[in-house]
Amino acid sequence: MTLIDQARALDAADPLAFARARFDLPEGTIYLDGNSLGALPAAAPARLAEVISNEWGKDLIASWNKHQWIEAPHRVAALLGPILGARADELLIAESTSINLFKLVAAAARARPGRTVILTEIGNFPTDRYMIDGAAGLLGLEVRAVAPDELAGAIDTDTALVTLTHVDYRSGARRDMATVNRAAKAAGAFNLWDLSHSAGALGLDLNGLSCDLAVGCGYKYLNGGPGAPAYLFVARDLQHELANPLPGWLGHADPFAFANSYAPADGIRRFLSGTPSILGLAALECGLATFDGVEMAKVEAKGGALGDLFIAAIEQGCGGAVGIASPRDSTARGSHVSLTHPKAYAVMQALIAQRVVGDFRAPDVLRFGFAPLYNRFEDVVRAGEILADIITAGTWDQPHFHQRQAVT
């Protein structure tokens, strides 16, 4: 059976095939960059038009109550609960991933006075590393970055917090959350995960795996739109002992009393800071609604199978001309696969000219994300074929030579 026949059989049997209709996808494009910017939910244009023209335009200030804008950070967060394996009252939509990471790093470190180290990995996502360094600088703490295989041994009683990205943005390698959390807990340290590259693609279980803290972004697999507001997670039992280092009015116990001094709200709400973006929340709500009734175990299984089939297509079509920079074992991967090629940038431009959209990461990485709600098995085999044509012909700097069209 050819790979394309296998792909068609998998599509025909796909229990998530129904979800593709929940998106408005551009015709003629194979979009394999949903790990960077998720596709447009079909419901979003009408919903945003309603929020803009009626809620903002007609009801104006009354909408904070009438359309429950004030509750949106909680209402939208509740949709994340089943996606992350967490309780609604442990989640909040707020700010950006960077800002939320700062909040939780600083909050955790201050809740472990006397412990002087924030532990992370070499190669953690750059903005995470910058924010961790920034928080440590303000707090007078040390950031220790170790190789992944040295992490467990590096956790000790000086460690206030272990913070990692769950799925590596380059290789797609997945960290073992259970093992890290166990080691951190044994040493009395908090764990804090960046889920940006896993939420919406993997079957997460923050509660089951004893996660303390997490953050992540809304615009990748969660389909919340460009620069969507981010989320944060604080395990229920820890909320009372953590203070928001960016204590804005919405996290106050009584925000509309306009009191002169800050008193934190009970529970997760204390981690709110400024006034939330209502347009951003409305778009993210549409993005999260694309997961309605979807089993995350099936999402993870399909994402792994899409990646496996893509790797098979690459190996068949490109042989050794490209490297496979991601784990072969899908259970050790997130939902993207990275390839290496010395002319990766030019190759990606040639691919995009053929309407196969992935992305390039310096110096030599071609990255392809598989969004299980809307990517099809046939798409990834076609993408592999088109990439193989480009590599084989060696004409990545003359992309218009290739006329094979991407399937729609």
Added chain:
Amino acid sequence: MTLIDQARALDAADPLAFARARFDLPEGTIYLDGNSLGALPAAAPARLAEVISNEWGKDLIASWNKHQWIEAPHRVAALLGPILGARADELLIAESTSINLFKLVAAAARARPGRTVILTEIGNFPTDRYMIDGAAGLLGLEVRAVAPDELAGAIDTDTALVTLTHVDYRSGARRDMATVNRAAKAAGAFNLWDLSHSAGALGLDLNGLSCDLAVGCGYKYLNGGPGAPAYLFVARDLQHELANPLPGWLGHADPFAFANSYAPADGIRRFLSGTPSILGLAALECGLATFDGVEMAKVEAKGGALGDLFIAAIEQGCGGAVGIASPRDSTARGSHVSLTHPKAYAVMQALIAQRVVGDFRAPDVLRFGFAPLYNRFEDVVRAGEILADIITAGTWDQPHFHQRQAVT
């Protein structure tokens, strides 16, 4: 001449009358809460639909370059330049007012090591106070809050920073920026202004008045929509000596190099943190475009005159039954007027039932904002008459007794 005749004459001669057509205002409502949530720019629905359906939906990830999303925080900020009296390269759209305030408080304080005091006023806007206290707590500094008339005398060589709100959110009283800035500079301290209640209503001149730092929100007189992204200002000469305490990837000198360690961008860009909200920026761009070709001196003059006429209508209609809690002298006010009444909450509900929209601030304040781009003189006289009817009849708890309609 009656007040309504005066109002009609003022409307007929209003050099800003043309700007009202730039908004989509609900018919039959007198909206005097643009100081809390600005009205919908008429261009916003179509522009947002374009960004959502075409830029996000069709061009997807390519839009970061193709539609210059990556430049939006600067492009939109440039529209603020003439509104604030500042240069485009001193301004940035980012995050919320609260988060931006934290950034600049911490940056300024760290640039004056050895100085231990952040000076502010008693009664500064609550969320500002919370964020200032939060930053001081992280940095081990003291916040000193003094009465407005004690401020100048309280600035000394321990003062790292003087931070105030330009227009008081309750009384509408306007602080004397020039005097405060002079006193702060003489003592070697930074000045930092929250312009949320003045930008878009007053003729500001940040450069001319030697402002160092400023922040403000996009959703009040700037018409950027609910929870619009906020802005920050850093005077050109100070940018190189201030470090962003929330150092996210977009403020990196080379964000797409994904380097492991942070190196700040030159200039204002270093104050970016996380990925910006593209929908929020698009809406704010429409809001700021409503100021195109508008002279801010005329905006300030009209706002003052609207407030004066409103006060005259209240005095004529209500006599001593309501207090005037704002300065009578329009040059000492922002663009809102606050009244006091022992049953203020119920009175505001009655007003809203008659489609005159202001807001209530505990315990006894009725607040009315005048947005010079779309509020008319006749509107404020009508609002005063309707309020007088409610107060005189004493039936604020039976609002449907009054059938006088607001003008459209």
